[in-house]
Each structure stands twice: as structure tokens, then as C-alpha cells.
Amino acid sequence: MKKLVAVYVIIMTCGFAEEYTQADRIFDMQKMAQAMQDIQSGFFYNNLDIVKAGAKDLKETVVKIGPIKKETENKDVYERWMTNNTAMTKRIQRKIAQNTDDIVARFSAGDATQALQFYSKISSECMKCHVRLRKW
Numbered sequence: 001m002k003k004l005v006a007v008y009v010i011i012m013t014c015g016f017a018e019e020y021t022q023a024d025r026i027f028d029m030q031k032m033a034q035a036m037q038d039i040q041s042g043f044f045y046n047n048l049d050i051v052k053a054g055a056k057d058l059k060e061t062v063v064k065i066g067p068i069k070k071e072t073e074n075k076d077v078y079e080r081w082m083t084n085n086t087a088m089t090k091r092i093q094r095k096i097a098q099n100t101d102d103i104v105a106r107f108s109a110g111d112a113t114q115a116l117q118f119y120s121k122i123s124s125e126c127m128k129c130h131v132r133l134r135k136w
């Protein structure tokens with residue numbers, strides 16, 4: 001796993017600065033998965049700072065995700081429509097950002113139950129894209 005991450009970092013530092021590549025996206029996805037784990041650890045250890053740090057990472061990263069060049073330039077109209085579903089992506093990004101704020105607000109107020117509900121809402125937003133867009 002560590003090796004894999006190192007490879008992505010090397011790929012990213014060797015150019016492709018402007019274009020959002022598949023390596024960038026995989027890296028961002030892994031960052032979001034880590035952020036979700038951090039938020040969950042914060043819940044279990046009852047540590048607001050860890051929750052906040054995970055929330056910050058998640059919000060900063062979710063805005064970056066989107067289709068890569070190969071997808072925006074796909075000649076197949078249907079496939080292009082599927083993978084560039086920017087309306088859906090924007091909606092999911094908005095919801096994830098909103099739910100992340102809700103987690104911090106609820107957990108700060110000592111309401112772990114509600115915070116956890118917003119957490120699972122985020123998980124289902126992640127999976128919505130994976131299932132609908134990626135057919136995973």
C-alpha cells in the first residue's frame with residue numbers, strides 16, 4: 001500500500017500539473033477514505049480534534065474530484081454522459097460538505113448519535129457515486 005502511494009506521488013510530481021489525472025483521483029479517494037477513518041476514530045476515542053481534522057481533510061478533498069480527461073473526451077456519447085455526470089457529482093459534493101459540517105456541529109454539541117447519522121449519510125453518498133457511476 002505504501003509503495004502504491006509513493007508511486008502516485010512520483011507520478012504527480014513529474015508533471016500533469018494542470019490536468020486532473022486518474023492518479024490524482026485515486027490519491028484524492030484514498031485521502032477521503034482516510035479522512036472518514038479519522039472521523040470514525042474521533043467518535044470512538046471521543047476526541048473532537050480528531051473529528052475536526054478528518055472533517056477538514058474531507059471537505060478540502062471532496063471538491064477536487066471529478067471526471068478525468070479520458071472520460072471527458074470519450075467518443076461514446078452514453079459513456080461520456082455516464083462518467084461526466086457533473087450534476088450528480090456536484091450534488092454529492094454539496095451534500096458531503098454539508099453533512100461534514102453537521103457532524104462537527106453535532107459532535108461539538110455532545111450529540112454523538114446524530115453525528116453518527118450524518119457520518120453514515122456521507123458513506124451512502126460515497127457509495128451512490130461508486131454504484132451509479134462506477135457500477136461497483
Ligand code: HEC
Pocket residue numbers: 022025026029030032033036065066089092093096122125126127129130133134
Ligand atoms: C463523484 C463520484 C465519486 C464520489 C462522490 C466518491 N468516489 Fe470514490 N471513486 C470514484 C471513482 C471514479 C473511483 C475510481 C478511481 C479511478 O480508478 O480512477 C473511486 C475510487 C475510490 C477508492 C479506491 C481508490 C484506489 O486506491 O483505487 C476509494 C477508497 C474511494 N473511492 C473512496 C471514496 C470515499 C471515502 C468517498 C466519499 C467520501 C468517495 N470515494 C466518493 C468516484 C467517486
